[in-house]
Amino acid sequence: MKLINKSAQALLALAGMAFTHSAVAADTVKVGVLHSLSGTMAISETSLRDVLLFTFDEINAKGGVMGKKIEPVVVDGASNWPLFAEKAKQLLEKDKTAAVFGCWTSVSRKSVLPVFEKNNGLLFYPVQYEGEEESKNVFYTAEAVNQQATPAVDYMLAKKKEKFYLIGSDYVYPQTTNLVLLEYLLSKGVPLENIGGGFKKDSSGKIISAGKYTPFGHTDYQQIVAEIKQFAAGGKACVINTLNGDTNVPFFKEYAAAGLTAESCPVVSFSISEDEFRALPAKQLVGQLGCWTYFESIKSDANKTFVSNFQKWLKETTVDGVKKEGRVTCSPMVLSYDGVYLWKAAVEKAGSFDVDKVRAALQSGISFDGPGGKVTTQSNMHLTKNVFIGETKADGQFKILKEYKDVFGQPWLKGTFKAK
Amino acid sequence: MPLSPAPIPLLLMRLLFAAIAFLLACCAPLAQADAPAEIIAKAVLLDDKSEEQIALIRSGEPSPELLALLTLWKEGGIFLVEGPEGTKIPVTLEDAKDADDKQAARLLLTRQPYLGPDGKPIRLLASDLNAAETDSDLRSAMKSILDLAGLASPDRSARLQAVETLGMEQDPLRLPALRARISKETDSEIQHALKEAVALTELKDADPATVTLACRALGELGSIRSQDALRLLAKDGHPAARTAQDALRKIEQHLQTVNIWGTLFRGLSLGSVLLVAALGLAVTFGLMGVINMAHGEMIAVGAYTTYVVQCIFGPGLELSPFGIHIVLPSMKATGWLYDSYFLFAIPLSFLTAARAGVVLERCVIRFLYRRPLESLLATWGVSLVLQQLFRLTFGANNVQVASPNWLSGHWLINDVSLGWNRVFVIGFAAAIVLGVFLLLARTPLGLLMRAVMQNRTMAACMGVRTERVNLLTFGLGSGLAGLAGAFLSQIGNVGPSLGQSYIVDAFMTVVVGGVGSLFGTIFSALGIGMADQALQQILGNPVLGKILVLVGIILFLQWRPAGLFVTRSRSLDN
Numbered sequence: 001m002k003l004i005n006k007s008a009q010a011l012l013a014l015a016g017m018a019f020t021h022s023a024v025a026a027d028t029v030k031v032g033v034l035h036s037l038s039g040t041m042a043i044s045e046t047s048l049r050d051v052l053l054f055t056f057d058e059i060n061a062k063g064g065v066m067g068k069k070i071e072p073v074v075v076d077g078a079s080n081w082p083l084f085a086e087k088a089k090q091l092l093e094k095d096k097t098a099a100v101f102g103c104w105t106s107v108s109r110k111s112v113l114p115v116f117e118k119n120n121g122l123l124f125y126p127v128q129y130e131g132e133e134e135s136k137n138v139f140y141t142a143e144a145v146n147q148q149a150t151p152a153v154d155y156m157l158a159k160k161k162e163k164f165y166l167i168g169s170d171y172v173y174p175q176t177t178n179l180v181l182l183e184y185l186l187s188k189g190v191p192l193e194n195i196g197g198g199f200k201k202d203s204s205g206k207i208i209s210a211g212k213y214t215p216f217g218h219t220d221y222q223q224i225v226a227e228i229k230q231f232a233a234g235g236k237a238c239v240i241n242t243l244n245g246d247t248n249v250p251f252f253k254e255y256a257a258a259g260l261t262a263e264s265c266p267v268v269s270f271s272i273s274e275d276e277f278r279a280l281p282a283k284q285l286v287g288q289l290g291c292w293t294y295f296e297s298i299k300s301d302a303n304k305t306f307v308s309n310f311q312k313w314l315k316e317t318t319v320d321g322v323k324k325e326g327r328v329t330c331s332p333m334v335l336s337y338d339g340v341y342l343w344k345a346a347v348e349k350a351g352s353f354d355v356d357k358v359r360a361a362l363q364s365g366i367s368f369d370g371p372g373g374k375v376t377t378q379s380n381m382h383l384t385k386n387v388f389i390g391e392t393k394a395d396g397q398f399k400i401l402k403e404y405k406d407v408f409g410q411p412w413l414k415g416t417f418k419a420k
Numbered sequence: 421m422p423l424s425p426a427p428i429p430l431l432l433m434r435l436l437f438a439a440i441a442f443l444l445a446c447c448a449p450l451a452q453a454d455a456p457a458e459i460i461a462k463a464v465l466l467d468d469k470s471e472e473q474i475a476l477i478r479s480g481e482p483s484p485e486l487l488a489l490l491t492l493w494k495e496g497g498i499f500l501v502e503g504p505e506g507t508k509i510p511v512t513l514e515d516a517k518d519a520d521d522k523q524a525a526r527l528l529l530t531r532q533p534y535l536g537p538d539g540k541p542i543r544l545l546a547s548d549l550n551a552a553e554t555d556s557d558l559r560s561a562m563k564s565i566l567d568l569a570g571l572a573s574p575d576r577s578a579r580l581q582a583v584e585t586l587g588m589e590q591d592p593l594r595l596p597a598l599r600a601r602i603s604k605e606t607d608s609e610i611q612h613a614l615k616e617a618v619a620l621t622e623l624k625d626a627d628p629a630t631v632t633l634a635c636r637a638l639g640e641l642g643s644i645r646s647q648d649a650l651r652l653l654a655k656d657g658h659p660a661a662r663t664a665q666d667a668l669r670k671i672e673q674h675l676q677t678v679n680i681w682g683t684l685f686r687g688l689s690l691g692s693v694l695l696v697a698a699l700g701l702a703v704t705f706g707l708m709g710v711i712n713m714a715h716g717e718m719i720a721v722g723a724y725t726t727y728v729v730q731c732i733f734g735p736g737l738e739l740s741p742f743g744i745h746i747v748l749p750s751m752k753a754t755g756w757l758y759d760s761y762f763l764f765a766i767p768l769s770f771l772t773a774a775r776a777g778v779v780l781e782r783c784v785i786r787f788l789y790r791r792p793l794e795s796l797l798a799t800w801g802v803s804l805v806l807q808q809l810f811r812l813t814f815g816a817n818n819v820q821v822a823s824p825n826w827l828s829g830h831w832l833i834n835d836v837s838l839g840w841n842r843v844f845v846i847g848f849a850a851a852i853v854l855g856v857f858l859l860l861a862r863t864p865l866g867l868l869m870r871a872v873m874q875n876r877t878m879a880a881c882m883g884v885r886t887e888r889v890n891l892l893t894f895g896l897g898s899g900l901a902g903l904a905g906a907f908l909s910q911i912g913n914v915g916p917s918l919g920q921s922y923i924v925d926a927f928m929t930v931v932v933g934g935v936g937s938l939f940g941t942i943f944s945a946l947g948i949g950m951a952d953q954a955l956q957q958i959l960g961n962p963v964l965g966k967i968l969v970l971v972g973i974i975l976f977l978q979w980r981p982a983g984l985f986v987t988r989s990r991s992l993d994n
Binding site: 222 | 555556644646651675816820839915
């Protein structure tokens, strides 16, 4: 009898917990933060956790979302892709979060996708990615390929560059992006022999991989740089770089040692933002180009306020593990920030936290004046936003050279460009 | 009526004169070029409008003063300070630094001291100021102006660069200047470059005969940079197409020679990197028989030492491991003094890593000399502890180690590019191999080391203090790893997991060479390096090359399990 009593009590307690822990309690609403706070990706993803917590505090200080305070549930994906799926499940099924902000690598996004689709959750994904995906359960604040790679190529073509060398880390984002770029370059009249890095063809002769790829942690770039040097000997050449993380260090050191400079053969990189720049050798990178939808050096009031508020928050916060010194802001951080505000606007427009209603509101086109300028949601769950080309400076910031206004995010690009 | 009509024409004439004088006064600055300082001062203030800036700097006569100012601007030596009412005033800081590193500012326009409201010259700190910015377009325009002037520069490398850039522009207007230079030039390499530049420019000539001659000349010169231009001609159906094709074939042959020599050099340098990384292990694992999984972390100790030395020479360093706040002083060195940090870092890396090795030997390894499997596990544990220690001390991010200027250039010998850092590693590897050889073969300590490694018990019976020799040998091996770290910091990442990326390569090199043989390590390092680079060159794929090398090594070890050079030693047989 006693035993039964105890189990009944336990059940009641469990039920009670479940009740209080549903997404919308009396005065708070739960949202998930799903980033790697340990492991190899922690260096990049911890910054996104920080900026998300800052955004929640900022919104809560102004009264929250529809009068409810945001209550973040922070989980650690630990750079382990199956664990991402488990944590996503926990956020959706146990914590019943109204929305989740998270993921960095494409593989982590692919890993959580089935979980979000099964539970009809809503994930805001903030990091440049390769496209070829459009789920009703993911809102991509991220740069699509036509908001980063193709504008960079446009810029290079405008600078009278005729030869393009493609180099990247060997995984899905660089491979897919370079295939799209190959089609794009051919459609712009750049002949195949002017695209460097090599091609892989399948048995029918169709190109299935374009460019030179190195694994993560590759250290010896002598041969590749020698090849680039011969490729660029005739001038009018540039390098499109999708190398990830710290492999950029040996690459750029070798590049500079071979006497290649930003003037003789510029490198435009898609994976080096202000945040990554902190760990790279500044001297070797000065003058090289980057392309993002936000730079910290944007001279707008919205950006100045954002940067100073974030720095102030960093000084004051008591959250464990937040690094306070030498912090910068970068595009994935701002797209996380924009994502939270867009979600807030969508909830307020829908008048509900229900995922279907919020999605409908998002798809109807909501605008937000973010630090990188105005962003507008699209019916294909992507964002219309401004694209910037910048040149790296010795202090780790970018000098903005060119701005493309209101670029429409297109995830499906492969096969859309016809060769001339 | 002869009424004088004079007053009116006179008035008109006067008006006309006045108007002409006025116009002349207005046009004067246009007709006569601005003074160089005015041009630059104007251009600097047009920040963010590079097209106008380029037009302005092109408008000036390329006088030495203008060139000097352009160079100053390009190198970030012109600063913009806030003047009254938000205006910006371009100034330069060229005078001597005082105790606070401040310099007296001079106005760019007049080169007079910049006076404050109190009439005293203002002193400023360069690092506090905003340098006038340049972007790549502007810098290319500056470079083109400087290059034309650079043709006559007394500095050899400046002259060479100028010739190369002018050749690439293929601007027929530059031909007279280039041709005039050929007869004056004495340096053979620049002569070669000048001929190439002239021929490249002549490809744009309207006369097919000139173009044909130019094609032939380019083929004979083996001009790699003219390939793209020649390919266009070869396709065109141009009268010179045949000659262009011949020239391309010649250049292709030249390229092959260049690639063979280049691959040899790159193989030698990769081999040297492997050798430097593995030599320490050849001592600790090869000679002593300790399976030291913490070898990679000893490399990282050397690399971090280099980082700390660099920070002390440069901006200083603040560390807070375990909540203890440590502030390392800063020497604030610049120029050659800062660049010399690496020379101090090399011996310090050796000593720090050797000291770390000695501690490791005393605390862990000496209990495990006869138990290789336990030593494997224990040193692996030590390596994890050390990695976490780096993370706690220096942070999880990689740290930046800047190469000194004398290590970041390259030599170009007959189109084969030899990076100074690569030449340095080859020399460095040769020097430490020689050093280790002399130590082992020619010193009493070396004799004792060899005796102990061959037979520990027997050596002990002969009165050798084997404990001490073990300690010193392990210290030597770790110190060599530290040296490797100092060098590897110049070509790659310095981070907590630095050691992990070299440990496998290091073991591979030692095992292939034959455990216990230093010469085997040298041969295998160079062999693996050469094979890797040659396969990369042939296959055009960095990963496939490495895989094939590994497959080759597995097959080789099936055939000769003891490696290239077999050493018989009782300590190893155990």
